Amino acid sequence: MIKIEKLHKSYPMGKDFLHVLKGLDLHIKEGEFVAIMGSSGSGKSTLLNIVGLLDTHDEGNYYLNGQLIENLDEKKAAILRNKFLGFVFQSFNLITYKTALENVALPLYYQGIGRKDRQKIALKYLDKVGLKDRANHLPSELSGGEKQRVAIARALVTNPKVVLADEPTGALDSTTSHSVMELLKDINREGMTVFVITHEEDIAEETDRIVRLKDGVIISDEKVIKKTTV
Amino acid sequence: MSFLFDKDTWQEIYSSIRKNKIRTGITIVGVMWGIFLLVVLLGAAKGVENNFNKLFGNFATNSVFIWAQQTSKPFKGFQEGKRLSLKMSDLQSIRNEIEGLEFVVPRLQTQALAVNKFKSGTFGIFGDYPTLDKIQKKDMVYGRFINENDIKEKKKICVIEEEIYKQLFDKDVNPIGAYIKINNINYKVVGMYKQGQVGSGGPQGNIHIPFTTYQQVYNMGDKVGWMIITGKPEFDITQIEADVKLLLKNLHKVHPDDIRAFGSFNLGKEIAKVTGFLTGMQFLTWFVGIATLIAGVFAIGNILLITVKERTKEIGIRRALGAKPWEIKRQIILESVFLTSIAGALGIISGGLVLMLIDLTIGQGPDAALTNPTVDIPVIIIAAITLVVLGTLIGLIPAHTAVSIRPIEALREE
Numbered sequence: 001m002i003k004i005e006k007l008h009k010s011y012p013m014g015k016d017f018l019h020v021l022k023g024l025d026l027h028i029k030e031g032e033f034v035a036i037m038g039s040s041g042s043g044k045s046t047l048l049n050i051v052g053l054l055d056t057h058d059e060g061n062y063y064l065n066g067q068l069i070e071n072l073d074e075k076k077a078a079i080l081r082n083k084f085l086g087f088v089f090q091s092f093n094l095i096t097y098k099t100a101l102e103n104v105a106l107p108l109y110y111q112g113i114g115r116k117d118r119q120k121i122a123l124k125y126l127d128k129v130g131l132k133d134r135a136n137h138l139p140s141e142l143s144g145g146e147k148q149r150v151a152i153a154r155a156l157v158t159n160p161k162v163v164l165a166d167e168p169t170g171a172l173d174s175t176t177s178h179s180v181m182e183l184l185k186d187i188n189r190e191g192m193t194v195f196v197i198t199h200e201e202d203i204a205e206e207t208d209r210i211v212r213l214k215d216g217v218i219i220s221d222e223k224v225i226k227k228t229t230v
Numbered sequence: 231m232s233f234l235f236d237k238d239t240w241q242e243i244y245s246s247i248r249k250n251k252i253r254t255g256i257t258i259v260g261v262m263w264g265i266f267l268l269v270v271l272l273g274a275a276k277g278v279e280n281n282f283n284k285l286f287g288n289f290a291t292n293s294v295f296i297w298a299q300q301t302s303k304p305f306k307g308f309q310e311g312k313r314l315s316l317k318m319s320d321l322q323s324i325r326n327e328i329e330g331l332e333f334v335v336p337r338l339q340t341q342a343l344a345v346n347k348f349k350s351g352t353f354g355i356f357g358d359y360p361t362l363d364k365i366q367k368k369d370m371v372y373g374r375f376i377n378e379n380d381i382k383e384k385k386k387i388c389v390i391e392e393e394i395y396k397q398l399f400d401k402d403v404n405p406i407g408a409y410i411k412i413n414n415i416n417y418k419v420v421g422m423y424k425q426g427q428v429g430s431g432g433p434q435g436n437i438h439i440p441f442t443t444y445q446q447v448y449n450m451g452d453k454v455g456w457m458i459i460t461g462k463p464e465f466d467i468t469q470i471e472a473d474v475k476l477l478l479k480n481l482h483k484v485h486p487d488d489i490r491a492f493g494s495f496n497l498g499k500e501i502a503k504v505t506g507f508l509t510g511m512q513f514l515t516w517f518v519g520i521a522t523l524i525a526g527v528f529a530i531g532n533i534l535l536i537t538v539k540e541r542t543k544e545i546g547i548r549r550a551l552g553a554k555p556w557e558i559k560r561q562i563i564l565e566s567v568f569l570t571s572i573a574g575a576l577g578i579i580s581g582g583l584v585l586m587l588i589d590l591t592i593g594q595g596p597d598a599a600l601t602n603p604t605v606d607i608p609v610i611i612i613a614a615i616t617l618v619v620l621g622t623l624i625g626l627i628p629a630h631t632a633v634s635i636r637p638i639e640a641l642r643e644e
Contacts, residue, residue, distance in 0.1 A: 054550060054638040074555045074633070082552020093547045093641070097245040102238075109238055110552040154551070 001065060001162060001193045002028040002051060008059035009046055020046045022216040023060070028195065030161075033188040035196045035204035038213035044197050045166065047213070051195065052085055052164045053077045065161050082110055086155030090167035092147040094139040094154075100146075101126060101135040104154045111158060125153040129183060145176035152183055162193045169203050181206045234564075243565050246537055254569065257533045261526030261573035262580065265613055268519025269581025269605050270588075275512050277593065277600025282504055284601050292463060293365060294471045295495040296478070297456035305485035314482050314491060316454040323481060328473050330465030335361050336454040338444045344437060345411040346398040353394055354436045355412060357444025357455075365460050373406045373421030380420075380440040387443075388417040393435030395422050412437065415447060467498035523613075524620065530569050531624035534562060538628040545632050546640025559629040566625025567618055574617040578610055 009021040020043045028034050038044040049055035050062065053072065062069045065084055072080070086107075087093075094103045105122035113121070126132050129149040131142075139147055148168060155163050165184065169177035181203060188194045188208075196207055204210045205224060212220040247254045298314035321334050338357030343350055362368075363375045368389075375389055388410060390398075399405050409416045417439060444450065461470045475492050478484075484491040538545070545558055585603045593600045 049638050052550070054641070055636070074549075078549060078552050078554040081550060087550050089641070093543070093550075095544055095547060097249070098241075102241075106548070107551040109236075110548075110554070110557060115237060158552070 001030045001032070002026070002195070003063040004051075004060065005062075006060040007047075007050065007057050007062065009043075009050060009055075009057050020216050021050075021057070024216075024218060026211065026218065026221075028162075028193060030193055031188070031191050033185065033194045033196075033208040035198055035207040035210045036213060037198060037201075037204050037210055039199060041215075042213040043216040044199075044213050048164055048166050048195070048197050051162075052087060053081050078110075082107060082158060084161045086158065086160040086163040088148070088151050088155050088163065088165035088168045090170035092139070092144075092151045092171070094147055094150060096139055099136050099138055100131060100142065100150045103139070103150055104157050107154060107158045122153070122157055125157045126150070128156070129153045143176075144172050145179060148172060148176075148180050149183065152180070152187070156187065156192075160192075162195055163187065165194065165196045167198055168196060169198070169200065177203060178206075239561070239564065242561060243568050246541065246565060247569070249537075249540075253533050253536070257526070257529045258569060258573040258576065260529040261523065261570055261617070262577040264519065264523030264526040265574050265577030265617065266581045266584070267522050268515070268613060269578055269610070270584050271515035271519055272512070272605045272609060273581070273585040273603040274588070274600060275508065275515050276605065277588070277603030278511070279508050280601040280603075281599070282508065291501045292465075292467045292498045293458055293460040294467055294474075294497065295456060295458055296471070296474060297493050298478075298482075299490055299493050301484050301488055302490040303485040303488045305488070306483050308483065312484075314484070316457060316478070318452040318454060320478060320481055321454065321457060324459070324474055324477060327477055328470060330462050330470060332460045332462050333361050333365050333458070335359055335365060335458045335460075336441065337362070337457060338441065338448070338450060338453075338455040340448065342413050344394070344398065346408065349398045351394070351397045355444075356436055356438045357441040357448075357450075358438045359441050362438070362458075365458060368421075368423040370421055370423045372404060373419070375421055375423070376438060376440050381442050384442045384446055385440055386415065386417050387420045387440065388412070389421040389423065389438040390419055391435040391437070392422060392424050394437060397435075410437070412439075413447070461498075468496060471496050519613075520616075523617070526573065527570060527617070527620040527624050530566055530573075530621065531627050534566055534569075534625060534628035535631060537565075538562060538632045541632075542635055542640045545635070546637045546642075549637035550641060555633040558632050559626075562629040562632055563622055563625035566628070567621040570617045570621030570624075571614075574614055578614070581605070 004024055004026040007021055007024040008019070010017040010019040012018075024047065036044045036047060046055065050057045051064075053064075053069065056072070064080065069080075094100075095106070098106070101119060101122050104126055105118040108118040108121060123132065123135060126135050129152055131146060131149050131153070134142060134146060134150075139150070142150065152163075152168075155165075163184070168184070169180055172180060177200075184194050184196065185206065194207075196203070198204050207224060209221070209223050211218055296316075298316050300314065301308065301310050301312045304310045316336070318336065321336055324334050325331065336359065340355050341352055342355045343352050344355075358376055359381060360376050360378060368375050371392065373389070376387070379385070380387055390405065390410070395405055398410065399408070405419045405422050408419050410419060411417075417437075439447075445452075459470060459474060461467045471494055475494065476486065478492050479486055479488065482491070548558065549555075582605075585605070588600060588603050593603060
């Protein structure tokens with residue numbers, strides 16, 4: 001699903017360049033539940049941005065759904081993001097003046113789907129994250145956990161190939177964090193590829209595979225031994 | 231264009247406006263003020279023009295009045311100071327020789343006492359042809375003006391101005407058929423007209439009798455008091471005036487450089503001066519109005535730029551969710567056009583209301599400063615289109631800013 005070969009990325013810092021990603025190789029297959037771990041500055045957010053087509057890479061190859069990503073203009077990137085990727089952010093990034101339902105329906109709007117259909121589909125996904133009764137609430141009327149559920153529903157609504165979650169539990173307490181991770185697990189169980197970035201060990205433990213980054217290189221890549229099996 | 235009918239499109243415009251109520255309000259007022267000024271100024275200019283047309287409108291504007299005076303130079307054996315008078319034969323020569331004439335109307339004029347029963351007054355008495363009505367439109371209230379038959383039969387009839395009616399008749403009495411005694415001769419009243427403001431014989435008003443009747447009664451022979459010459463619209467009245475005077479000097483054996491022999495008043499030239507002033511005023515109006523408009527539109531561009539900055543994160547989210555750059559741009563341009571249109575509509579409406587108010591207060595009655603202050607619909611349409619175009623153009627700036635920030639930077643914004 002996601003295949004990265006010798007990926008390099010550096011940012012200009014004054015006269016010098018900050019070499020953030022130093023030749024990453026990563027292959028995530030369809031249906032995997034992967035966590036990228038690393039402390040801040042390890043390059044994990046940069047990796048996510050490149051995978052999420054929000055940023056471009058300097059060197060190496062990136063295949064998304066078998067398609068080589070290169071020379072993307074903003075329009076093509078927008079179409080690919082809309083079609084293949086669903087984003088979940090640490091700070092939820094819901095649009096404040098839109099209701100939960102409208103927030104979830106927004107990606108469909110950019111797909112050019114009619115209003116009635118949008119609302120029907122969005123309601124289905126809100127129901128899936130257990131917030132059907134909150135459909136007409138504004139984000140400010142929802143709790144943190146609820147907001148993140150709405151964000152997850154929004155990420156899922158276009159039926160993407162990959163869900164990218166950037167510190168999805170970073171702003172939540174441990175109980176809510178756990179329930180959000182349960183939700184992501186459920187989604188994964190239905191066959192969705194889920195790609196989580198976190199620096200919390202116990203959150204990473206809930207995924208199937210942990211990739212550890214340090215200073216722009218992968219230092220380990222291992223399957224998680226499920227606690228339930230212990 | 232289906233996005234125009236999508237509720238989300240408008241909901242977003244609404245919410246972005248709602249977020250900056252005061253700023254949006256002030257900006258709208260800015261543009262509104264521009265178009266308001268344009269409408270009111272243009273309306274006022276139109277009012278002045280209408281007023282002017284009311285004064286001169288019933289008179290052919292390309293006309294010149296010519297009369298005979300005394301010579302100021304000796305010529306061909308004649309001493310200076312020779313008295314001249316126009317003759318009917320002069321008129322025929324003018325008609326034959328000068329190009330581009332429409333009418334040549336001879337007039338005879340005197341002052342006389344007119345009596346109706348116990349009421350009397352001294353008025354201007356004119357000997358006129360029916361053609362006078364063609365160049366100095368008479369707004370008839372009762373009856374008719376002099377006709378060919380009156381001329382042919384030298385009838386003792388007269389047409390009076392409203393002012394005379396007021397002085398010689400009781401209120402609400404139909405004057406038609408009544409007899410007025412002028413210099414002890416009875417004339418039957420056949421018509422009464424509302425006074426014009428230019429070309430009146432005197433402050434007391436005019437009485438018109440057939441030219442031929444005048445000639446006979448006052449024993450004028452073939453003398454003509456003065457004449458009105460009107461040129462066809464495509465001919466220059468100043469040139470006609472010069473040509474006619476030269477011809478008259480030739481006919482009357484007057485020195486070609488004698489400037490006092492024939493007097494004239496060129497209405498066309500006088501009107502051209504005022505028209506020039508009106509044109510200048512209109513230009514100023516457009517200039518001020520459009521300059522204010524542009525200032526207002528820039529204010530809208532400015533507020534949108536600020537709004538875009540404030541919404542950077544939101545725009546980032548939208549782009550992460552798959553909004554194409556064009557869709558973001560479109561939204562912001564639409565917002566700009568929407569704001570300018572609303573402001574324009576408000577400006578046009580308030581401008582119209584103020585013009586109505588002006589019309590009600592200082593636009594009424596014969597002494598009104600302005601008459602029918604209005605703005606033509608095409609002008610409004612042009613102004614509205616200009617607004618939308620300017621709104622679109624100015625919207626391009628913030629729209630470009632919105633998409634020039636990369637989504638990742640936009641998302642990082644907090």
